[in-house]
Amino acid sequence: MTDYLTMKSEFDGREIPPSLLARFDEARSTWALEVASAVEALAEEFSFKGTADDVARSLSCNEVEALSTVLHRAGFDAEADRWLNSHIEADYDLTADDVREAHGVDVDRGPSA
Known part of the structure; x- marks a missing residue:
């Protein structure tokens, strides 16, 4: 998750270089799955x-x-x-x-x- 958030803040408002797009997309996908899993766990507990x-x-x-x-x-x-x-x-x-x-x-x- 840290990779995506770090990359996001580093390139916030700027275009992501094409050489990093695949890595950025993979990090974002992993982050989204982790957030969804955390939300589901929270929802189940509450x-x-x-x-x-x-x-x-x-x-x-x-x-x-x-x-x-x-x-x-x-x-x-x-x-x-x-x-x-x-x-x-x-x-x-x-x-x-x-x-x-x-x-x-x-x-x-x-x-x-």
């Missing part, structure tokens, strides 16, 4: 119902939305919704309109598509 119920309530709106986005992107849609819903249930200080604005959620129908 998909347990008890974790969402216990932790989502203490996260900020931005934190739970970021985690929910990662879970959705990894294909864990039900788990992502569980995190968001557990968080929303703990937003006792928010009105239904505030929840809709903060999370883009219709509290009567759940997360928007």
